Amino acid sequence: MTLKRTPLYSAHQKLGGKLIEFGGWEMPVQYTSITDEHLAVRQAAGIFDISHMGEVFVGGPGAENFLNRVLTNDVRKLAPGLGQYTLMCNEAGGVVDDLYAYRMNSTDFLLIINASRIDVDVPWLEQANAGQAELRDLSGRMAAVAVQGPVVAKFIDAALPGDACGGTAVQKISELKKNQVGIFIFDFSTLYVARTGYTGEDGFEIIAPTEKIEAVWNRLLEIGRPLGLKPAGLGARDTLRTEMCYPLYGHELDESTTPIEARVGFFVALDKGDFTGRAVLARQNAEGTKKKLVAFKMTGKSAPPRPHYGILANGRAIGQVVSGTQSPSLGVGIGLGYVPSEFSRPGTPLEIEIRGKTAPAVVVPKPIYKR
């Protein structure tokens, strides 16, 4: 299979990005070092290419009802210009994808879906839709960057000046509040700018037509560099989200794992009426689940935990690591894994099996990293 390239491919090459395969895409894993890029995002700012992610337009008078039946969160809570984290489940409550849903106006929505799930999600949505809503997969025509970090709000308006012409009505991008989205004009094109991200830091995700994304990327880098903005790759994106315990599809979430098990039940609106997967999720929410996602930290000096390593308690195998790395912020090994619910309380001692030996760890509250 040929790997897909984003419109920023040549920009990554020029910046010395080290390219790897990710979900069928050739993406930069790092430019200088994961630790440097991670710390830039925590202390100043980083810019990520997220053009591989999918964009689906859902519009028309039937869109709200349709989305509320196919997604777990309640889109009726969204005022125009506001977004929410949500999930799409199958009848068994398993996660088809996790995504962001933005309401652009009274009838129209924009869904941001995982790159690796576009080919599953779009037919899933089309089949569930049955003509109630207008559905368009814009993934091939849209590209995106995420600019994240504590100094981003100081340069975003200088980089992308102007007021919103849609979504939340603001005079400048930095006036957007968390989860708000606005439509802005850049070089005669439409940008969707949302104050959200996947790092735990303040920041924005900017969606642009593919032919304009390199100009947006270059503009942000030019204006942000003096304040410490660095290009950041998927490596740092993964360590940042792991410290925050944000799920990554294919690791914490899959079609046989439910949002209740993954402990993202806050984004499942059981009270909104029926939706796909509701029966199972309501039962699990009431009765509890056999397994749960936990966050853990290594307690002694050890190699970092990695996905698929075994988790033990009192010498007995009880589960598996789904995400694990060395935390650049904390300097210790951290991870997420599924264990039987009786082992999920913070403070519970665990052991991680690393190359045939075990190393001590402990269940910790989420997020693992706090500002």
Place this chain on the structure above:
Amino acid sequence: MSNIPSDLKYTKSHEWVRVAGDVAVVGITDHAQHELTDVVFVELPAVGRQVKAGENCAVVESVKTASDIYAPVSGQILEFNATVVDNPALVNTEPHAGGWFFKLKLSHPEEVNALLSPEDYQKQIDG
């Protein structure tokens, strides 16, 4: 541009070897540390262990991944670098000096002849 000291021998799997008499010191190359970046953990072979040329005998972990390190030549481990175990970042900052991994006593000294010269290693990483 990688630093490839001319007094060392090399392997295709990016280890360097410094031979003095029947003792060899082994580490990973500047090119390797640059590719790995952010070394956070090093696991080294115990003193006394017999290793064969090409045997997987150590592990170096970066933030992103774990990589196996292979014995460039056969022999018995005489010493490992406890300092680099405590401070794995030395692999990045001084790969050919303070970042060395282990010393071994050569059991088949003729194997040294099969190692890459600095010029051949340079060609390999350019290739």
